[in-house]
Amino acid sequence: MSQQSNPAVSRFPVPELKDMPEDIRERIIAVQEKAGFVPNVFLVLAYRPDEFRAFFAYHDALMERKGNLTIAEKEMIVVATSNVNQCQYCVIAHGAILRIRGKNPLIADQVATNYRKADITPRQKAMLDFAMKVSATAHLVGDADFEVLKGHGFDEDDIWDIAGISSFFGLSNRMANVTAMRPNNEFYSMGR
Template sequence: MTAAISRFPVPSLSDLPEDIRARIEATAAKSGFVPNVMLALAHRPDEFRAFFAYHDALMAKEGGLSKAEREMIVVATSAANQCQYCVIAHGAVLRIRAKNPLIADQIATNYRKADLTPRERAMLDFAMKVALSSHQIEDEDYILLLDHGFSREDCWDIAAIAAFFGMSNRLANSLAFRPNDEFYRMGRE
């Protein structure tokens, strides 16, 4: 028996609008499988488009944060939000981008004990504050990031990634998105 990937109906690729089908097929061609989150979110095409437009604006752009650092934020905050899908899926991407088979598990379990640089630790401390107690953020939090070499735009990116994935975590948890089995093996060897 195959476990459901969402609490809601999952459309077949042939029933999707062309732009969404093309996006999913391009991802499958690159990764070798279709991430379940894409199929689950395709249940609502307009929201699929909006979700992935913002996702890409945050995660695929060039800037002061490396792609591995962006994934660190996702894994740490998703672990705090107990989002299995995002911890597993983005943990796989983090292992690949960091070229480190241990880092995702370390961050997901307790980022404070992970093998991080002081800069990465400051970044994750701030991201966790955004994820768990954003009402307590003060100018001093930004000063600390600037002291670690982040630009003001980097600070925005850290906050935006943590906030976006807070929404994503809540959606994935409430709709019961199931991570693909493939993610568990990626980047471990």
């Protein structure tokens, strides 16, 4: 699996797998074995090993945390906010994950295009309304937002999760745009 610097993958150098620190190399190989390919985000972020580790540690803490949000709902947050942040990589990659985890080949396109018209529940629309507010105007979040979410059955940990995912992927979206990270072709047909 040789990956030279490739403008189709990143504006920055992409290290060879053999030159990566062992823990990063092992993680990438594990992902490749599970998915059948290496998502470009792993290759691009391997350029800065300490940041790679921190990024994926926080990603895993948010996205793998047990709580009241389903894995599909977490992916909805990523897709909706990544669309507003104009992050092609995350909309395509997490759209594929949403189609698979939501067991719905239409949902990712609906959420990415206009979640307000998507075939999702009022609870999920409230969740995405809040995620979008966090993404674009977090300084305006107030007690009324918490009351709306609580009215849909979200507790404080759920609200933290929504805010954390929206915030984290704001960082991810910006770095993907700056690096010109391209979605792998494999993502486009997954879950369809």
